[in-house]
Amino acid sequence: MHTQAENDAMLRAVELAVSRLGRTGANPTVGCVLLDRGQRIVGEGCHQRAGEPHAEIVALAAAGGRAAGGTAVVTLEPCNHTGRTGPCTEALRAAGIARVVYAVADPWLPAAGGAAALAAAGIEVVGGVLATEAGWANRFWLKNVTRARPWVTWKFGATLDGRIAAPDGTSRWITSAQARADAHRLRSTHDAVLVGAGTVRADDPHLGVRHGIGGRPPIRVVMASGSAGLPFAARVFDGTARTVLAVPDTYPDIEAPPNVELLAVKASDGRLAPDALLAGLLDLGIRSVLLEGGPVAASGFLTAGCVDEIVGYIAPALLGAGPGAVADVGVTTISEALRWEFRDCVRVGPDLRISAAPAGAGGAGGAAFAGADRGPAADRGRWLP
Known part of the structure; x- marks a missing residue:
């Protein structure tokens, strides 16, 4: 007592x-x-x-x-x-x-x-x-110790109807300046930001920390099925922060800029296995990952059970068409839905920031915390960074 x-x-x-x-x-x-x-x-x-x-x-x-x-x-x-x-x-x-x-x-x-x-x-x-x-x-450290991999937060920005871009591919800006600043604060709490090669080609992101947010820049991680077509002139490869290029372990002799670290990862049909990628990142000292890739990257990590938290920035806008936040996750009927629990919902400028964890996962995404004394209901879910 x-x-x-x-x-x-x-x-x-x-x-x-x-x-x-x-x-x-x-x-x-x-x-x-x-x-x-x-x-x-x-x-x-x-x-x-x-x-x-x-x-x-x-x-x-x-x-x-x-x-x-x-x-x-x-x-x-x-x-x-x-x-x-x-x-x-x-x-x-x-x-x-x-x-x-x-x-x-x-x-x-x-x-x-x-x-x-x-x-x-x-x-x-x-x-x-x-x-x-x-x-x-x-939660970051507990995931490292109990599951031997980094904590993974999937972050996205979308409209009320779940679109991350218009049908013509334009996406700047769906969310407000306040939401983008808050997302950079979220970046600053993670060791690394992870995107796919498709996002690099389409958006040319820098993946640094801006909008007045201080702290060390996160490590930039790019997933690719190979180096063919990779735009090494993209901003993510500019050498201003540690950068890791993860590629299939079967891919021979990739020529990358000298300031880019190569990480060979087990792959299937050219797609990197999320669990193997995360194990490799932990070996590099990366203990928390912010997944900012597109819908295909998100679906890969979700179906592999490798997402521990979802943070979504939802703008009060409708597009009606265009790509959704996540691609196919293998669900064919409502009973197969991937169920999550909301932890937080906060207004950020005109937008909403929602946070969710897998249903029944407990406080740090692990069964070790199920059934623990949760304290007053009013205090639950208030400890977001």
Whole structure:
């Protein structure tokens, strides 16, 4: 059992964690709030980036001696190993923490076991509090650890009737300047942006971060069935950011610009296998991917079960004809529909931004979070970056 003060503190810890989503490299996004003996907040913190203090250490430094006898509320089970920083379990024990409330059990075996170590030290431990919300805030890292692939967000912009372009192919601009700026903010939270060669030929995208959004440029990934016809003069190959060209592993000797990395991927009939591509990207250190390709790329990832989140920008416009946001996904009757659950809907300028996750997937797109304590209904789905 946990108290209302601890529930509120966990909501704050989740907010702290999600503020660093996509910013912590190979490390999880974690938030921590410390309560004193009277369950008043005396310190808080989040993990900023790999190699820097964990959330618990930041919060303990803020609280000082006021944490003694109190409660640590943390979104991820405190680590029990020594890496570039020491074990958080030992720091909590040394600070005199009497109770630890955490959301998600640590699935990474080298760091797991923190709850047991704390209990062995005489500290009261409660787990699973708001695990769905906390899992969503840490969804990139959890996908990396539990599924050995990057998190994939499919982003698109469309009209009310689901069209991404007019019949003549024109598409600039379906959505508003505000929506486009918001989409660039979304880009800035992902390690890489992924498109197909068809999108490069048709739109010549740069795939950088603009509209006043700061941060490092995402890695640009282009999928191609081969180098034939690839416009290497396109902006995506301009060398201003790390660029990866993914091609079938059966394709011989591709000549690409020296600033482009080649990634050989298992393919079938010239089409890259999404799961193999994602495994290769994780090997390159890419832990989250924003899929911005056209309808064929989207259908390939969807049918392979390789999309974890959909973010759509919907403009209040109708075209009546033109390409849709997604191509054939193998559905022939309504009972076969790919079912998703809305997580969020926000007005962005004149448009709507919707977010959805696979139905029944839990907070981070994995069954590990099903059945967890979800907390008050009013708080569900509010932790989008």
